[in-house]
Amino acid sequence: MSISPTHPLLRCLWLYRKMPWRFSLTALLFLLVNAAMAWQLWLIGQAVQAVHTGEAIKLLADGHYDFSVAWYWIAIILAVAAGRGILQYFAGVLSLIIGQDLLSLLRERILVQVQRLDLAYHLQHGVGEMVTRTTRDADKVRDALINFWRQVFEASVWILVSIGLLCLYNVWLGLGTLAFVLAGIAIFIRQTDQLVTLDRAVGQAYDQVNQELSEGINGVRVIKAFALESSRIGAFEGFVQTFVRHAHTALAYAAVHTPLPQTLVALSQVWILGFGAWLIQQGQLEVGALIASLLVANTLIFRIEPIGRVMQVFADARSSAGRIWELLDESPTIVGGNDSIPKAALGFRLHDVTVQAAGGNAILQHCHLSAAPGEILALVGITGSGKSTLAALLPRLLDASHGSVDIGSASSGWQNVHQFRLDELRRRIHVVPQESFLFSDTLEANLRLARPQASEAELLEALELAAARDVLDSLSDGLQTRIGDRGITLSGGQRQRISLARAFLAHLSILILDDATSALDALTERRVLDNIRRLRDASGQAVTVLLIASKLSTILLADRVAVLDKGRIVAEGQHAYLLEHHAEYRELVGVHHG
Incomplete structure (x- = not known):
C-alpha cells in the first residue's frame, strides 16, 4: 500500500x-x-x-x-x-x-x-x-x-x-x-x-x-x-x-x-x-x-x-x-447513514435536544417539539432564540450536541435522522430561508435544481402554487430569462416566490419555511400558504410544514403554534389558546389581551 x-x-x-x-x-x-x-x-x-x-x-x-x-x-x-x-x-x-x-x-x-x-x-x-x-x-x-x-x-x-x-x-x-x-x-x-x-x-x-x-x-x-x-x-x-x-x-x-x-x-x-x-x-x-x-x-x-x-x-x-x-484534509463532521427513508408520510420529533455554539453557549436547551404528518406547525420566538438552528437540525445542516432528532410518526414509529443517507434526507426535507438564493442562470434552470426531470407543465404548476405566475409573465423570455447573479434582477418578494416554487417542485415530505414569506404581502402570502396545504410528496402523502414566522398573518394559517424562548419550547397550542393563556406569546405577536 x-x-x-x-x-x-x-x-x-x-x-x-x-x-x-x-x-x-x-x-x-x-x-x-x-x-x-x-x-x-x-x-x-x-x-x-x-x-x-x-x-x-x-x-x-x-x-x-x-x-x-x-x-x-x-x-x-x-x-x-x-x-x-x-x-x-x-x-x-x-x-x-x-x-x-x-x-x-x-x-x-x-x-x-x-x-x-x-x-x-x-x-x-x-x-x-x-x-x-x-x-x-x-x-x-x-x-x-x-x-x-x-x-x-x-x-x-x-x-x-x-x-x-x-x-x-x-x-x-x-x-x-x-x-x-x-x-x-x-x-x-x-x-x-x-x-x-x-x-x-x-x-x-x-x-x-x-x-x-x-x-x-x-x-x-x-x-x-x-x-x-x-x-x-x-x-x-x-x-x-x-x-x-x-x-x-x-x-x-x-x-x-x-x-x-x-x-x-x-x-x-x-x-x-x-x-x-x-x-x-x-x-x-x-x-x-x-x-x-x-x-x-x-x-x-x-x-x-x-x-x-x-x-x-x-x-x-x-x-x-x-x-x-x-x-x-478537513473531514465533514456530519456523515450520513446507510438506510433509505420510508415512503410513508413523515412528521418530525425533537427529543431533549441541546445545541452548543462554538463558544460553548447553548443555542437550544433540552428542547422537545413534534409535528404529525401533514400538520402545519408555526414556530415563533424573538430574534436569537434559536429558530433557524432548530430548522437546520431536520435536514442535518447542523447536528444536535445532545438528544435525538427523529422523523416518522407515532403510528409507524420514529427513526433518528442519523441513520439515513444524507442526500436522500435532504431531498425529503427542505429548508427555504428568508434570504433567497438564485443562481445566475435561466429561471427554468433554477427551478430544475429541485427536480431536473420535471416537465414544463410541472414547472408552471409549481410557479402557480407559489403565486409566481405573474413573475413569469413579466419576464421577457419566460422560463428562458436569465435572472442575474443571485436573482438581482428580481425584487425580494419575487425571489422568495421563485425559491418557494423550486421547493414545491422537489416532491419533499417536510417543508421548513424560515421566514420565507416575509417579503410577501398578506394576500399573496395567504394564497401561497393555502396552496401549501395542497402539496403532496412523491407517494401522494400530505406535506408536513414548519413555519418559522414573525407575522401574525402567517401564524394564523398554522394548525398549531410553538413558542421558543431562550432555546426552550415554553408553550404549544392553537393560536387562540396561546393568546388567552400566555403573555409572552401575546407580546411576540403584538396582540393585547382584552
Missing part, C-alpha cells in the same frame, strides 16, 4: 500517480534530452580536439584541404542537436499538459470538498478564503508544477549527467564542481522556510482583500443605502496596503539573499577553468576536454542560477499547497 507524502507540495506532486504512463514518458523524455545534451557537448570537445591536433582539416599533397573529418563532426553534432530539440519539444509539451491536468484535478478536488464540508465550516471561513484557495493558491501550485519539470527534475538530471561527464575527464574536476553546486543549493534550501513564512503572511493578507471585495460587491445595496462608499473604500485600501507591504517584504528578502548562492554556483566555472588549465599543463587533460567541461559548467550554471527564483516559486507554492491541503 502506497503512503502519501506529508509535505504539502509533494502531496500535490503525488497526484501524478493518477497518470503513471504519461508521467513516466515525460520523465524518460527529459532523461533522454539531458543525455543527448551531454553527448552533444562531449562531441563538441572531441571536434575541438580534432581541430587542435590538425585531424579535422588536413593539407593534401596536391595543396588542397581535406574537410571530410570536419564535415563529419559538424554533421553528427547537428544531428544530435536536432534530435535533442525534437525530444525537448515533446517533453516540454507533455509536461505542460500533465501539469495542467494535475491542476484541474486539484481544483476539482477543492470544489468537491467545498461542497462536502458542513455548514459550520463555511460559517467559520469566509468566501474570500475559499476563492483565494481556488485561484491564487492553485495558480501558485500550477507555477510550481511547471517549474518541477523544467527547473527541478531536468536540473537534477543535468547535475547528475554533467558531474558524471566531468568525472570521466577527471574525478576532482567533477567533485569540485559538485561541491560548489551543492553549497549553493544548500543555502537556497535554508532560505526556503523564511520565504514560506513570508508568503503565508502575503496569502492571509490576500484573503482579507478578497473577502472585502466580495462583501463590497454582494453588499452594494446596503453600502449605497447608508452612503458607506468612502468608508468601505478606505477599509479596502487598508487591506490592499497591508497585502502590498507583506508582498514587498517577501520580494526584498528574496532579492537580498539569492545572489550569494548564485555566486557560489557560478564559481564552479572558475574551478573548471583553473583546475582544468593545471591538468592540461600536467598532461592529464586535453584541450578539447577542457572546452567541453567549460560548456558543461556553463550549461550547469544556466540551469542552476535561476534556482533562486525557483526556490521562491516553490516556497510560495509550498505555502499555497499547505493552505489547499488544510482545506482538503
Whole structure:
C-alpha cells in the first residue's frame, strides 16, 4: 500500500500517480534530452580536439584541404542537436499538459470538498478564503508544477549527467564542481522556510482583500443605502496596503539573499577553468576536454542560477499547497447513514435536544417539539432564540450536541435522522430561508435544481402554487430569462416566490419555511400558504410544514403554534389558546389581551 507524502507540495506532486504512463514518458523524455545534451557537448570537445591536433582539416599533397573529418563532426553534432530539440519539444509539451491536468484535478478536488464540508465550516471561513484557495493558491501550485519539470527534475538530471561527464575527464574536476553546486543549493534550501513564512503572511493578507471585495460587491445595496462608499473604500485600501507591504517584504528578502548562492554556483566555472588549465599543463587533460567541461559548467550554471527564483516559486507554492491541503484534509463532521427513508408520510420529533455554539453557549436547551404528518406547525420566538438552528437540525445542516432528532410518526414509529443517507434526507426535507438564493442562470434552470426531470407543465404548476405566475409573465423570455447573479434582477418578494416554487417542485415530505414569506404581502402570502396545504410528496402523502414566522398573518394559517424562548419550547397550542393563556406569546405577536 502506497503512503502519501506529508509535505504539502509533494502531496500535490503525488497526484501524478493518477497518470503513471504519461508521467513516466515525460520523465524518460527529459532523461533522454539531458543525455543527448551531454553527448552533444562531449562531441563538441572531441571536434575541438580534432581541430587542435590538425585531424579535422588536413593539407593534401596536391595543396588542397581535406574537410571530410570536419564535415563529419559538424554533421553528427547537428544531428544530435536536432534530435535533442525534437525530444525537448515533446517533453516540454507533455509536461505542460500533465501539469495542467494535475491542476484541474486539484481544483476539482477543492470544489468537491467545498461542497462536502458542513455548514459550520463555511460559517467559520469566509468566501474570500475559499476563492483565494481556488485561484491564487492553485495558480501558485500550477507555477510550481511547471517549474518541477523544467527547473527541478531536468536540473537534477543535468547535475547528475554533467558531474558524471566531468568525472570521466577527471574525478576532482567533477567533485569540485559538485561541491560548489551543492553549497549553493544548500543555502537556497535554508532560505526556503523564511520565504514560506513570508508568503503565508502575503496569502492571509490576500484573503482579507478578497473577502472585502466580495462583501463590497454582494453588499452594494446596503453600502449605497447608508452612503458607506468612502468608508468601505478606505477599509479596502487598508487591506490592499497591508497585502502590498507583506508582498514587498517577501520580494526584498528574496532579492537580498539569492545572489550569494548564485555566486557560489557560478564559481564552479572558475574551478573548471583553473583546475582544468593545471591538468592540461600536467598532461592529464586535453584541450578539447577542457572546452567541453567549460560548456558543461556553463550549461550547469544556466540551469542552476535561476534556482533562486525557483526556490521562491516553490516556497510560495509550498505555502499555497499547505493552505489547499488544510482545506482538503478537513473531514465533514456530519456523515450520513446507510438506510433509505420510508415512503410513508413523515412528521418530525425533537427529543431533549441541546445545541452548543462554538463558544460553548447553548443555542437550544433540552428542547422537545413534534409535528404529525401533514400538520402545519408555526414556530415563533424573538430574534436569537434559536429558530433557524432548530430548522437546520431536520435536514442535518447542523447536528444536535445532545438528544435525538427523529422523523416518522407515532403510528409507524420514529427513526433518528442519523441513520439515513444524507442526500436522500435532504431531498425529503427542505429548508427555504428568508434570504433567497438564485443562481445566475435561466429561471427554468433554477427551478430544475429541485427536480431536473420535471416537465414544463410541472414547472408552471409549481410557479402557480407559489403565486409566481405573474413573475413569469413579466419576464421577457419566460422560463428562458436569465435572472442575474443571485436573482438581482428580481425584487425580494419575487425571489422568495421563485425559491418557494423550486421547493414545491422537489416532491419533499417536510417543508421548513424560515421566514420565507416575509417579503410577501398578506394576500399573496395567504394564497401561497393555502396552496401549501395542497402539496403532496412523491407517494401522494400530505406535506408536513414548519413555519418559522414573525407575522401574525402567517401564524394564523398554522394548525398549531410553538413558542421558543431562550432555546426552550415554553408553550404549544392553537393560536387562540396561546393568546388567552400566555403573555409572552401575546407580546411576540403584538396582540393585547382584552
